[in-house]
Amino acid sequence: MIALSINGKSYDVDVEDDTPLLWVLRDTIGLTGTKYGCGIAQCGACTVHIDGVATRSCQVPISTIGTQKITTIEALAQNGKLHPVQQAWLDLDVPQCGYCQSGMMMAVVALLKEKPKPTDADIDAAITNICRCGTYQRVRAAIHAAANNA
Amino acid sequence: MTYMPKIDMPKINRRSFVVGAATAGAGLALGFALPLGSDSGRAADAVPEIDAWVVVRPNDTVVIRIARAEMGQGTMTGLAQLVAEELGCDWSKVTTEFPTPGQNLARNRVWGDFITVGSRGVRLSNEYVRKGGAAARMMLTQAAADAWKVPASECSAANSIITHQPSGRTVSFGKVAEAAAKLEPPKDVPLKDPKDWTIAGKPLKRLDTADKIVGKPLYGIDVRRPGMLYAAINACPVFGGKLKSFDEAKVRGMPGVKHVLQVGDNAVAVVADSWWRAKKALETLPVVWNEGDNAKVSSASIAQFLAEGLTAEQTFVGNQAGDAKAALGGAAKLVEAVYSFPYQTHATMEPMNATALYTSERCEIWAPSQNAEGALQAVAAASGLPIGSCDVHNTFLGGGFGRRGEMDYVRQAVAIAKAVPGTPIKLLWTREEDTTHDAYHPITQCRMQGAFDANNTLIAFHMRISGQSIAAAELPQLLQNGKDPLVFQGINPGGAEGVFGYNIPNLLIDHAMRNPPVPPGFWRGVNANHNALYIESFMDELAHTTGEDPLAFRLKYLKPKQAAVLKAAADKAGWGSPAPQGHYRGLAAFMAFGSYVAACAEVSVDGDRVRVHRMVGATNPGHAANPEQIARQVEGSFVYGLSALLYGECTLNKGRIEQTNFDTYQVIRIDEMPQVETIVMPDGEFWGGVGEPTIAAAAPAVLNAVFAATGKRIRNMPIKNYDWHSA
Incomplete structure (x- = not known):
């Protein structure tokens, strides 16, 4: 065990x-x-x-x-309240098929903990997850939105 | 907003399930008139439906049935908008559910087609789903009028409220739903003028986002059934090869292993109490293949086979006007170029999977499929049971891109489940199995010839495609005396799907069919991808031959609708004005899947690195069910097309696909994502698709920009193979 x-x-x-x-x-x-x-x-x-x-x-x-x-x-949402990253994902309607988005959001939460206001270059370096639907533009916008709302 | 989980399917009156295989064949072959459904179908909680498309609960919640698959393209939301528009309901009360193909069959295909390919989810079902919503509104209104003892013509419905205009009395949908469900559906169902839409055509949010951001079990891979076991599978790495033998004794005692099975004639599976254990045992299992003759096939041998087709005498003609060969022979100026486009894998993020449960009386699968009705037929065939004893529970799809229209994984899952009756089996492919056993983007080469007269007018054009036919491999019933009409996607003389955009007096477009022993399939964008790349690259070559501006050159020959989207994209991108320092622009326009699309790319080239900074896309889809979701499809199409252009290639050695995973099959990530700007410009004259056409415009626009930047014309895909030091 x-x-x-x-x-x-x-x-x-x-x-x-x-x-x-x-x-x-x-x-x-x-x-x-x-x-x-x-x-x-x-x-x-x-x-x-x-x-x-x-x-x-x-x-x-x-x-x-x-x-x-x-x-x-x-467990990202706490006490029925979405995490700011999830909220940004919802506000900007980021997912398409959605399959990669759990991993994407987990990577973003960790990035924002380390760099609360990441630059585009920070995002490019840290977020290397693959999305085949091509949501990257909305992912980037949602990261900035989450950073600004935090 | 809540969403009906996938297992919570509408319950249909028992009697309607009494159908046989004969009915199935007839039902699948026939169309249907006005699919409203007078049957007493009920929602999962036994609330009666108004018609097949609409259930209204006493609390005013509206359940809209969605027949097409949702794989990220947003069709579920778009279709719900079209139903809700005509229904006149409160959008905030809308939920959705997927009926099963078994239910569809039992109700004489009341929901029409389930198949979700070819960007047709909205364009081919918009009329009957709108009628489904409109008929339900008429029945609800009639029920209210009956209760008030007033003429229905004095009542109107909006926002889930029915109002008797003269008296001002109101009642909500939920209060009259039970009575409405008992009424006969109307025969004459007029639809709103799209100009009056308030829900459809608006940039509403997706209905599925809330569930997709919290990790809910929405996908096929997430299905869990009581007592379920897991299967991992290996098929022969050489296409057409067979399974010869395997040494079961070597893995029998490994932890959790329950069964080792031959599947079909070319695969072996291990069934265990967890997928990881099944996979580990499978990796340990000694397997001997009978690889057959295809083990000699390589990328080089295929390239040689196709090259011969570029000058072959026997071809299938897809489009011709005047006498292109004579005009080419007598031209003042002749331009010729040869291009090629490789095999590519779909690489859906969710690998192929299906969960099957077989008993001697019934067989069901839970599967992410783009073709649930086809899957139902596959389940019946693989299980040996009557089709009325089978069903398919479609889940959300973790990407589709055409791959999930295939039935290979469905047949395998059922075959394994049949060997273990009564136990649900979840079959999951590894990424490696998925990459090496796809139905690949077809491989082609193309010789382009264009000729000018003494006044630099383009007078002749010959496009010779040599390569693979998807129909020959997958849908031979579509062949016309051997010719595959799908090959000419976007370059046809007429029709609603995809018309060649240029007016050229002497035209010949023909196909030398060359089918290597690698299975081809429908890969998002399909044949439009290479057809557009060949034509739009070559048009650029022709423009540079005469020293003309590539936009002005195209506009001299383009048909009006193609010209309109091209001008829109060029204008927004700033064509004709200077690009930022070091950036260069390129254009492309195409028609496919019933829509007109164009792109303007802005790139820079540093050494051997192509950077795409900006893509402007313009789309005329005729009607736009949801312009925001169309913008997402344009963005996604650029990503799919750019991944293909920069990196996408599957090569063969000894009959095997050499790429196995995302380390050897690269796709673009966020650091390579250009800024995308989308113009949605529906002209209201037709219904076109949006999930795929823009992919076709992505690659040639970038290639033309690369030429503008470097003077180098890349003609063989992908760009990663280009030798930048060559002349």
Whole structure:
């Protein structure tokens, strides 16, 4: 059994040590908001926070997490109130198919924690998630909107 | 706004489910008149429907049925707007639900087509969904009039309230819905003039955003069923190759492994209690393939095969006028160029998947499909059950782009589930399986020839396409004496889909069909992508040959609707005025999927790096159900087209696709996103599609700007392969 802290709750999971966090979240625990896109940390669809740091969960063996705290898209809204990043996403109607957007927003939340008023260059460097629908222009606008509303 | 989750489907009267396979065939082949539905269909909570498209709950909530798939293109919102417009309901009370193709079949296809390809979600169903909304409004109004004992003609409906004009009495939709549901649907259903629209045609927000930002389980990959097991699959890496053998004993004892199965004649799957365990066992499983003759195929052998078609005698003619060959022979000036366009993979963010449950009496799947009715037929065929004993629960799609019109993953999921009766099986492809087993953007080469007379007037034009036919591989019933009419998308002599835009007296456009053993498929934009690239690049070449401005040159020959969008894009981009320092502009215009589109690109080139700074797109879709969503489709189309132009290429070695994942198949990210400005300019004269046509304009506009910047004409895609040090 491996003990995990996810979205403020404790879980004990019975999986092999090398099982990626992504698949523990999705299949073992049933938190399917975190998405599988590539399995090789290229696309960012599986981005979650580990102790606040945006991390591509497809590349994190479950045995390496220990007591670090995991946050997923499902816990971004608190007490029924959307996170400012989610609110900006809603206000600007960012998603199209929406599949990449959980990972996109998790990456953006971490960026804003580090750089509350990011420049376009900051965004280009930090947000490397893939969106095949091509929402990038709205993503950029929503990041600036979230930064200004925070 | 709440959204009906995918498993919460409308319940249909039991008796209507009694249909057989014969009915299915007839139903799928026939059209339908006025699909309102006099059947007593009910919403998930047993509230009776007004007609097939509309349910009104006692609390005034409106449920609008959406038959087309939602893969990000926004059709769900656009269709709901069209229904709500005619219904006269309060938009803030609108929710939606997807009926199933099984329900559609049982009700004589009351919801029409489910297939969501070819940018047709709105343009081909707008009339009957509007009538669905209008008929429901008429029935609600009649029910109120009946209760008041007044003529319905004295009553009007707006914002979910029916008003008796002479007395001022009012009642909400929800209060009369039960009575309205019992009325006969009207026979004559007039529609509003689009000029009077207040909901349709407006830039309303999407209905699905709220659910998509909180991680709700909306997609096929998120489906969970009680007792579900997971499957990972490998198909032969060589197209047409077969599975020879596998050594099950090597993985039998691995954690969680339940079954190791042959699937069809070319694949093997591992079923386990988690997908990761299934995938790990599959990677360990020794497999022997019978690769067959296609293992000799390479990109070089395919290129050679296609090159031969550029000068072949036997071709299919798609468009001709005058005598192009004679005019080319006697011309004062002849220009010739050869182009090529590679295989590309769709790369939807959500890899292929489906969840299937088979018993000896019934087979159901939960799948993200662009063709749920086709999936229903595939489920019936793969399960061996009557089609009336099968159904498909369509989910939201994590991207489609044409890939999810294919049925390969559906057949596989059902085949695996059939081997494990009573247990739901979620089949999920790895990204690697997805990239190497696609139905790829067809590969083509093209020889362009243009000729001028002594006055520098373009008098002859020959476009010879050599390459692959999607119809020959996927829809042979569309072939006309061997000719694939889809090949001529956007370069046809007439029709509503895509007409060649230039008036040239001597014209020949023909196709030498060359079908390599790599499955082609519908890839967002389809044949318009390369056709536009060839024509609009070459028009630029012709303009530079005579030293004319590329806009002025095009406008001399372009038809009016194509010219109008091109001028609009050029004007907004500032064509004719200086670009920012180091930036250069290029143009393209095309017609496809029933709409007229144009683009003006602004680029810079630094060494071997092309940077696209700005794209201005203009679209005349005839009618615009939601201009904001059209703008999003234009932005997304530029991204899809630019990824293809800069990086998109699948190559073959030993019969295998060499690219496997996003590390070897690059797409653009936010750092390469240009500023996009969209002009939506519907002229009200027709209904065109918006999900795809702009892709066609993206690449040639950029290539023409690159030529303006460097004097280098890139003719072989993608740009990443271009040798900048060549002449």
